[in-house]
Amino acid sequence: MRSNALVYILSIMAAIFIGWFLFNPGFSGIIEYTIMLAFFVLIAWSVLVFFVPDREERGYLVSIFLVALVLRILVSMLVHTLLPPGYFAPDEAGILENGRWFAESLSGSISYYGHPDSPATIAAMVFYMFGYKPNILFLLVNFLGALSVLNIYFITKRLFNTQSARYSAMVVTVLPSLVLWSSMPTKDPYSQFLITSVIHLALRVKERFRISNVMLILVSIALIGFIRGYLLIIVLLGITSSFIPFRRETFLRNVIVVALFAMSFSLFFSSYEAKKVPNYGENPQGVLQTLQQTRSGFYTGGSKMLGTIDVSNPANAVIYSPLLLAMFFLAPFPWDITGSMIHNLATAESLVWYFFFFYAIKGIIGALKEGKFDIMPVLIMIGVLSVAYALAITNLGAAYRFRGQVSGLLLVFSGYGLYLRKQTRAKNYPTADAQK
Numbered sequence: 001m002r003s004n005a006l007v008y009i010l011s012i013m014a015a016i017f018i019g020w021f022l023f024n025p026g027f028s029g030i031i032e033y034t035i036m037l038a039f040f041v042l043i044a045w046s047v048l049v050f051f052v053p054d055r056e057e058r059g060y061l062v063s064i065f066l067v068a069l070v071l072r073i074l075v076s077m078l079v080h081t082l083l084p085p086g087y088f089a090p091d092e093a094g095i096l097e098n099g100r101w102f103a104e105s106l107s108g109s110i111s112y113y114g115h116p117d118s119p120a121t122i123a124a125m126v127f128y129m130f131g132y133k134p135n136i137l138f139l140l141v142n143f144l145g146a147l148s149v150l151n152i153y154f155i156t157k158r159l160f161n162t163q164s165a166r167y168s169a170m171v172v173t174v175l176p177s178l179v180l181w182s183s184m185p186t187k188d189p190y191s192q193f194l195i196t197s198v199i200h201l202a203l204r205v206k207e208r209f210r211i212s213n214v215m216l217i218l219v220s221i222a223l224i225g226f227i228r229g230y231l232l233i234i235v236l237l238g239i240t241s242s243f244i245p246f247r248r249e250t251f252l253r254n255v256i257v258v259a260l261f262a263m264s265f266s267l268f269f270s271s272y273e274a275k276k277v278p279n280y281g282e283n284p285q286g287v288l289q290t291l292q293q294t295r296s297g298f299y300t301g302g303s304k305m306l307g308t309i310d311v312s313n314p315a316n317a318v319i320y321s322p323l324l325l326a327m328f329f330l331a332p333f334p335w336d337i338t339g340s341m342i343h344n345l346a347t348a349e350s351l352v353w354y355f356f357f358f359y360a361i362k363g364i365i366g367a368l369k370e371g372k373f374d375i376m377p378v379l380i381m382i383g384v385l386s387v388a389y390a391l392a393i394t395n396l397g398a399a400y401r402f403r404g405q406v407s408g409l410l411l412v413f414s415g416y417g418l419y420l421r422k423q424t425r426a427k428n429y430p431t432a433d434a435q436k
Contacts, residue, residue, distance in 0.1 A: 036136055040143040041069075044150070051154065060166070061150060068149045068173040072142035076183040080138065088342065089186050089401070096185070099123025100132050118227045119187050137185050144193040145182020149173050151196035152408055158203045159375055160367070160416045168415030171356055172408055176349050181404045187227055188404055194224045195235065196408060199378060202239050206374075231385075238381040295394045303343065303396035305331065311391060321387065328390040328399050329357060346400050353407075359417030360410045366420045367413070375413070382406050 044065050052058040085093040098116045102124035105111060116124060126137045152172045157165035172178055182189040201217045204210070217239070225232045292312040306327060311317040332347045367375050385406050393399045 032130060032133070033135055033139065036139055040139065041066075044143075044147065047147070047150070057162070061153065061169075064153070064169050064173055065146050065150060068146040069142055071174065071179050072145045072183050073139070075179050076135075076138040076142055079180075079183055080134070088180060089184050092184050092186060095119045095123055096134055096137075099127055099137075103127035103132070117187075119185055119190070122190070123185055134185075138183065141182055141185050141189040144189045145179070148178075148182065148189070148193045148196050148408060151193070151200045152412060154200045155196065155203065155378065155409075156412045156415045158200075158207070159372065159378070159412065160419065163422070164363075164415040164419040166415070167418045168411050171411050171414060175352070175356075175407070175411070177346075177353075177400070177404055178408060181401065188401070190227045191224065191231060192405060192408055194220050194227065195231065195381070195405070198224070198235050199238065199381070199409075202377065203374075234381050234384050237384065238377040294392045298393050298395040298398055300395065303340075303398075305394055305396050305399070307394040317391065321390065324390040325386060328386060328393070328403060330354070331396055331399060343396070346396075356411060356414040359421065360413040361417070362420060363413035363415070363417030367416060378409055378412060382409050 045062065048058050048061050048065075052061060079088065085096075095117075098120035099122075101110065102116045102120060103126075106124065106128050122140075123137055126140065127133070130136050149169050149172045153165045153169040156168040178192075182192070198217055198220045201213045201220070205213050205217070221232065221235060224235055292310060295307060295309075295311065298307075306324065309316070309320050309324070311320060330350065330353075332343060332350055334347060334351060336343070336347060364375070364379065389399065389402045389405075393402060
């Protein structure tokens with residue numbers, strides 16, 4: 001049965017990228033693309049052989065990886081064939097153009113005096129090797145997005161169980177926003193893959209120390225610093241907290257200490273990001289004042305939200321944090337239908353997201369009640385990053401995009417919440433489940 005499914009998946013994949021080249025004959029040579037596709041699939045298979053000795057489980061993961069990869073390739077094809085450049089991510093066109101210029105300067109064709117950011121540098125490396133062929137760059141981020149699905153599976157399995165891991169992996173595979181952000185060569189697919197990789201490797205090191213895993217963690221941390229520098233503090237905090245002995249008798253004390261650090265980091269992060277936001281200006285008055293300027297910089301366009309809230313003093317920052325977090329996690333709301341197609345697509349996905357967000361909260365509460373304190377590193381990374389983004393961002397589109405940085409980790413707990421639901425149903429309706 002599974003072998004037939006794999007044949008269908010491979011056939012669909014072949015049809016997708018052949019059709020892609022029919023639509024975009026100048027984007028990339030089909031032979032080069034096919035070779036790179038086979039190379040990436042071989043890498044994924046090697047990773048699974050290394051991490052998953054059980055053949056049956058490995059067969060399932062190969063299937064879910066191929067489904068995730070096919071979906072991301074399909075979305076890349078549709079987005080970059082049917083829509084104008086930068087339709088979902090305005091910075092994408094600049095990434096491709098700067099990458100092209102930087103690659104040409106490396107080959108000596110032109111002189112390029114700019115300072116390309118990290119995604120443009122990665123694009124330049126791909127273009128330098130293959131020429132200006134964006135399809136191969138899209139394939140790279142598609143591959144990383146599919147590998148992130150495997151990371152979520154491994155994290156959930158180590159924290160909970162195999163059934164929860166399957167639930168989480170399936171949701172991360174098909175959730176539209178996660179598929180979308182891993183179909184474009186922005187910072188998002190790189191950072192999500194690296195963050196989930198670090199968490200997975202840290203859990204492995206905690207179980208059994210291996211120098212190879214430590215080396216992979218160090219390499220991943222260095223790459224995270226290259227992609228998004230502010231994430232370094234969050235990742236290091238998550239790794240450190242994975243070795244803190246959270247027990248029932250010391251749990252409250254440790255949580256308070258971590259929460260204070262998280263709030264301090266959130267304010268630091270917000271002021272740091274102010275330097276990258278339009279209209280931030282100069283403000284030597286303090287961190288919270290700079291945070292307010294960050295909010296003002298994001299408060300532009302037709303997706304403005306809660307920009308009039310003043311968080312330039314500690315009391316307001318604390319008082320309004322629950323409201324800002326609710327907006328960050330739950331907006332856009334169903335009643336926020338507008339004339340924008342992008343906005344309405346995000347609103348439609350929100351209806352699905354609410355379901356999984358509810359089970360994420362259920363999973364977190366259930367895990368803490370059962371004393372599963374190994375979840376704390378993941379919770380800390382979610383909490384710190386969410387508070388930081390919620391305080392700083394006053395634009396719905398930006399919030400929706402940055403939420404993708406934490407939604408994959410939240411779905412780890414959604415998988416466990418769905419597992420608890422199944423267990424409850426089995427207790428309440430044993431006869432029906434037995435008949436099934």
